[in-house]
C-alpha cells in the first residue's frame with residue numbers, strides 16, 4: 125500500500141512537469157524538414173553554422189590529457205575556476221572569490237543544483253511569466269510549487285507590487301532571468317533595487333530567507349552598447365547563473381558556472397552544500413571543457429551580426445505591419461502574431477518552411493518567437509513569407 129502511494133506521487137509530479145513543458149516540447153519535436161533547401165530555422169536558439177575555428181581549436185587543445193590526474197575523480201580544475209572568477213567579477217562589478225564560484229554544465233545544471241540544495245518539499249518558488257520553459261519542470265521535480273507572476277504587459281518589466289503579493293510564508297526562492305528570454309528586456313537598476321527591497325522585507329516578515337536565482341544566460345549578448353546589471357549587486361542572498369551556451373553558441377558542449385554573492389548569508393554552509401551537491405548531481409563539466417574554459421572565457425560570438433539581423437528583421441517586419449519591439453539583448457524577437465492562436469499561425473509558417481515558436485510555449489498566446497541565430501540567408505528567405513502571413517491573417521483578407 126505504501127509503495128503504491130509513493131509510486132503515484134512520483135508519477136503525479138512527473139506528469140505535472142510534463143504538462144508544463146508539453147506544449148513547447150511537442151512543437152519542437154514535431155516532424156519538420158530542417159534539411160530542406162528552403163528551411164528557415166528560427167526555432168530554438170540553435171547554431172546553424174559551425175562554431176568558430178578559434179572555439180574548435182581551444183576545445184581541441186583542452187582535450188589533450190597532460191597527466192593521469194586529467195582523468196581522475198576530484199575537485200574542479202582550479203585554473204578554470206580562477207579564470208572564470210576573475211572574468212565574472214570584472215563584468216558584474218562584484219568582489220568574487222573562487223570559493224564562491226562553481227563550474228556547471230550550463231545554466232540549467234546550475235539551476236537544478238541550486239534548487240536541489242535550497243528547497244524542501246512544499247516550498248514555493250516565485251518566477252516571472254513568460255518564463256524559460258524549463259523553470260516550472262525543475263521546480264516540480266524538487267516537489268516544490270512554482271508561483272508565476274506575469275511581467276508587465278507590453279514592456280515585460282518586473283511588476284514589483286504583483287511580485288510582493290505573490291510571496292507567502294512558504295516562499296523559499298525566486299527566479300529572475302535578465303536579459304529576459306523571450307522579450308530581450310534587461311531589467312534596469314531601479315527595478316532590481318526595488319526587487320531587493322521586497323525580498324529583504326518579505327524575508328524579515330516571514331523569518332525565512334528568500335534566495336534569488338538570477339539566470340543570466342544571455343548576459344553577454346547585449347545590443348546597442350548596453351550594459352547588464354546583476355541583482356547580486358543589490359540583494360545579498362543572490363546566486364547568478366552563467367553559461368557558454370549563448371556566448372559561444374555551441375550549447376551541446378555543456379559548460380557554465382554559478383556564483384554566489386560575496387555578501388551571501390551563511391556562505392560557508394552554502395559552499396559546502398554546493399560542493400557536495402555538485403558531486404551528487406554530476407553538475408561539473410567534463411575535464412575537456414574545464415580545461416578549455418580559460419580560453420573560452422575570452423571568446424564570444426559575433427554579437428554585432430546578431431544585432432544587424434535584429435535590425436533587419438525589426439525594420440522589415442514593422443513595415444509589413446507586425447507589432448514588434450526591438451530587443452535590448454539575447455537571441456530573440458517576440459512579435460505579436462496577427463491572430464490570437466499562435467499555434468495556428470506558426471503552423472501556417474511551418475508549412476512554408478519558416479519555423480518559429482508560438483507564444484503558447486511562453487504562456488503568451490498572441491505572440492510568436494523568432495530566434496536570431498538563423499543565418500542571414502534564412503532571414504531574407506523568411507521575410508516575404510512573413511509578409512504573406514500577415515496579409516493572409518489580417519481581418520481584411522478574411
Ligand SMILES: Cc1ncc(COP(=O)(O)O)c(C=O)c1O
Nearest residue numbers: 230231232256305341367369375
Ligand atoms: C533563459 C534561459 N536560461 C537557461 C537556458 C539554458 O542554458 P544552458 O544551455 O546553459 O543550460 C536557456 C536556454 O535556452 C535560456 O533561454
